[in-house]
Amino acid sequence: MKLPSRLATSIGLIVAGLDLAGMAMPAQAAWTNENSAALLQSANVGINSNGVSTGNGVTTAFARTAYKSSAVAGGATILTPLFSNEACAAGKPTDTGVIPGVCQNSVGVATPVFWNAANNNPPTAEQPLPGLLGLAAGVRAELTAINNAQIGAGVSIDGTDTGTPVTWSNTGVPTALNPPLLDSNTNCSVADINNAATPAVVGNCPAGAAGSGKSRAVYWSSPTAAFAVLSLPSGADYCNAMEINDSGQIMGECIFLVTGTPDVHKTVQWGSGGTGPTVLLTVNGSTSLRNWPVDQNSSGEIAFNHEVNGGYVLPGIWTTSSTNGIGIAAPTGSSEAAATAISDTGVVSICAEVGGNEEAAVSHGGAAPILIAALSGGHNDCATAISKNGTYVAGYSDGPGTNTQTVNSVEELTP
Template sequence: MTDLIKTILCPIALVSGALISGASQAATYTQIPTVPDGVNCMPLGINDSGRAVGNCTKIGNGANLIPWVANAGSAQVALPSLVAGQGCKANTISNANWIMGFCNRADSVATGVVWKGDVPANPPIVLNPLPATILPLPIRAADVRTVPTAMNERGGVVGWSISENDRATSVLWAAGSGTPQFIFPAGLLAQRYEDECSPVDVNLTLVNGYPSVALNCPGPGGEVIPRVATRGTTGYVMTDLAFPTGADYCVISGINDRLNVAGQCFYPNSDINVTKAASWTTPASAPQVLNTSVGTASSTININNNGFILISRSDGTGNVSNAVWFPTPTPIQVPVDVMPPANMTWPEAMSIRANSTSTVVALSLINGSQHRVGCTWTNAAGVVCIPAINGGLASNITAMSPNAGYVVGVVKDGTQTAIAVQATLP
């Protein structure tokens, strides 16, 4: 955190200094050897141990993906399906080695599952939907499928239990458990079903034994009501986030382990009152919006556990840029630009993490040869891109570990085959 705090306190001096430095050595990709019968592989997650997950296309006429897990420095190992001959997809992995994804049932309907990444031969655990109820009235049929949307580093999953009429109830599954638990508090007479909220994030910190959940819920006029569910003594308690003066509504993008919340707020006449990235120190706090001297629109990508927020914003010329924002109680905020080198354009930042000394951003850029390349950024080194391997010219980073120690991505090799790669960051 130290390097960015200095930048916030003295932005002009440091922005003109070492944001782009050739002194830092780039990381090196290594190929994650492909699973048998697989080709064109894409990793989607990696944890602090360097264990990665992803999916490959299957060679031949089969339409199903091959989900896999790979230990650091080892080949991909295929994850078992729920039903023989049906497909699955792995989406991410936690530090506790739980893998979140989907599998098709025998009826070809996809539902949420988790695998244990350190025992990949074990069958997936189904994230079950809510069961039928008889009492209290009215009688309600069992839900029919689930959609996981986020997972914390313990392996706790949040998502939707979907009814037969395609209505969603927000639920939580504890790490390694297939039993759904309600997030929305019970009403005076009965449990509330079909809240239609979208659980966007779940943190690691336990409050009364449970993690906190960030949700975007439908309002009566079609607007969004951003909420944080924090566990009370008998169930979850919902806190609606406060809106800044003049805003129509706000949307949550993420919540960290300190209960800092990040998102963006929308205003009437948005050509002038532009969308602004927003931060809440706690769910009960007043919001801090990103008011900059140039007044351009901004939105949140995600937030790390030190409270630094990765944003996307217009640069005033019609192009999009990225920056790192540490909210401060001042009228004008000074985010730190993730400044591409002179010969690179079209930045697309995807993740912000923190190691013991630095805030790290993973992004991709278009280089002077018009190839997209995967890169990282720190305040000390600026943007440092990772060279492609195996005769390839194009690459992309798809995930970064929570401790900013590893990245995974895809390289198009010399035969134009997508290979899964991993790099240890310096």
């Protein structure tokens, strides 16, 4: 389970800005407000198959904080920080209740951590590498992914700001990920780790002096293996690995240099062990020059966004059995929408623009989106996450009542 990208490097912004003008369109489902009296603002970033959602907010003391909430118990519970009165932010919870995140330490430095959703104990900190006899020791770390067994993956960074890719034990002890012979792991980044009995890791490494600043997508078949460089599809300039599922399928993005056509991005998938890749070339049978991967499920289906006429963006779902994806139509009254996640049942969560407002929606297997109304009195909402089993969807909404400047974490059964 990977973290939202902004959590990998800093505490980041807690709540997205909203356009609060106008009226929301009619919808076919409704949210449950999970905000609590302890939070002025809150927004969910993830939800697991047990209905445990996580997110970030601002307390009544105007402090940034991470929280968890339950579809059964309701109401947000602030997660215990690493140090008292220091800020934290949470990522998406795993189905075993592991909550990755980041907290400021006693001197205000962002420190990767994870919590256990079953309790409200202080988090476990992921430690930087100790170095050899204290030399080149890490001074900070960045967690980018964690699996069901609490095995984390990320980067340890030394005092010269040089990074080394690592995995962490379930107690936060780091081990460096290896390069092949005559290669280097210096400044390699980690993108994701899976839940296999021997977990595999994907990431990206610098292409070296001859690489002109490009990266190489890489794959570690285990935490002790040397990385293998993933093959480029025909015509690609370079690629980035982004996610790996438990079957070993790897989602990524490749950049192509096409004469007279700038900025050509395409979604790709490498098979188990790094075979392939297959490239998303068309959407609904028409050439797609620019499409971007968003999320991959356990069977290898990928939610993506793609550019359409007018420069707008719309969501889609790709089964990866061919090079053609299914475009998801914009909701009625909308010209633009974006996928945010996909469940193992093929349900895509969506944020759309309808009548000048944000509107949450879901699409079942590429079907027409089902809108989810903002809280009573609100005008904007967004579905930021969906559980792996497809049962729950989570996000944020403004409102309720006249308090339309308040952003609330919300959750409901998937319509």
